[in-house]
Amino acid sequence: ISRKWKVEPTRIDLGEGVVIGEGQFSIMAGPCSIESEKQIELVVEHLKANDVKIMRGGVFKPRSSPYAFRGLGLEGLQMFYRICRENGIKIITEVMQVSQIEDMVDYVDVFQVGARNSQNFNLLDSLGEAQKPVLLKRGISGTLEELLQAAEYIFSNGNEKIMLCERGIRSYEGAYRNVLDLNAVPVLKEKTHLPVIVDPSHGIGLRNYVEQMSLAAVMAGADGVIYETHQKPEEAFSDGQQTVNFQESERLIKRMRKAYELR
Numbered sequence: 001i002s003r004k005w006k007v008e009p010t011r012i013d014l015g016e017g018v019v020i021g022e023g024q025f026s027i028m029a030g031p032c033s034i035e036s037e038k039q040i041e042l043v044v045e046h047l048k049a050n051d052v053k054i055m056r057g058g059v060f061k062p063r064s065s066p067y068a069f070r071g072l073g074l075e076g077l078q079m080f081y082r083i084c085r086e087n088g089i090k091i092i093t094e095v096m097q098v099s100q101i102e103d104m105v106d107y108v109d110v111f112q113v114g115a116r117n118s119q120n121f122n123l124l125d126s127l128g129e130a131q132k133p134v135l136l137k138r139g140i141s142g143t144l145e146e147l148l149q150a151a152e153y154i155f156s157n158g159n160e161k162i163m164l165c166e167r168g169i170r171s172y173e174g175a176y177r178n179v180l181d182l183n184a185v186p187v188l189k190e191k192t193h194l195p196v197i198v199d200p201s202h203g204i205g206l207r208n209y210v211e212q213m214s215l216a217a218v219m220a221g222a223d224g225v226i227y228e229t230h231q232k233p234e235e236a237f238s239d240g241q242q243t244v245n246f247q248e249s250e251r252l253i254k255r256m257r258k259a260y261e262l263r
C-alpha cells in the first residue's frame with residue numbers, strides 16, 4: 001500500500017457514481033448504532049436532503065461494558081439494507097469477527113473495522129479475501145506504522161479497496177475522549193496511495209466540537225469524514241454525547257463542502 005509501489009491514488013468505486021478517494025470529498029454520516037426502522041428512515045431522509053450518499057450505523061457494537069446496548073445484529077442490518085437500497089444510499093457498518101463476514105457481505109457496501117479490532121489479523125486476512133471495500137480504523141493506541149501494516153494484511157490477500165481512518169488516539173488528557181491526530185492525515189497521504197478518512201466524532205468525543213475538527217480535517221487533506229448524527233442525540237442508544245443533530249449536521253455538511261472548495 002506504499003506510494004513507493006504505486007503513486008497513483010487509489011479510488012474506491014461503490015457503484016452508482018459513489019467514489020471514495022482523491023478528487024472528491026466523501027461524507028459518511030449516521031448514528032453510532034442502528035436502533036429502529038423509524039430511526040433509519042429519518043436519517044436516510046436527512047442524508048438525501050443533503051445529497052450525502054453513504055450512511056454509517058453499527059449493528060454489532062464493540063461496547064466497553066457487556067451490559068450496554070450491543071446492537072440489533074443481522075436483522076438490524078437487513079432492515080438497514082432494505083431502506084438504504086430503496087433510497088440509493090450506500091452502507092458502512094462494523095464487522096467484529098470473521099464468522100460475521102459471510103452473513104453480512106451481501107448487505108454492506110463498506111465493512112468497517114473498529115479501533116479495537118485494528119490488529120485482529122485473522123479478521124483482516126478474511127476481509128482481504130472477501131473483496132468488499134474496507135474502512136480500517138487506527139487502533140486506540142495504534143501507531144501509523146501499525147495501521148499501515150494492518151492495511152497490508154487486507155491488501156496482501158488481494159483486496160485493494162481499503163481506506164484508512166484516523167479516529168483519535170488515547171492520551172493522558174481527560175478534557176475530551178481521544179486526541180484526534182490530524183498530523184496523521186498528511187503523513188499517511190504521503191506514505192500510502194489509499195484514501196484517508198477522519199472520524200471527528202470518536203476523535204474528540206464531544207458534539208460541540210465536531211464541526212471545528214471536521215473542518216480542520218478537510219484542510220489537513222482528508223479524502224472524507226465519517227461522523228455520528230441522530231434525530232435526537234440525547235436519546236441515542238450509544239455515543240449520544242458526541243453525536244450531532246440534523247440541524248447541526250446540515251450546517252456541517254455545507255461548511256465542509258465550502259472548505260473543500262477552498263482547499
Ligand code: PEP
Binds near residue numbers: 058114115116
Ligand atoms: C463506531 O464507529 O461507532 C466505533 C465504535 O468506532 P471506534 O472503533 O473508532 O471506537
Ligand code: MN
Binds near residue numbers: 238
Ligand atoms: Mn460510536
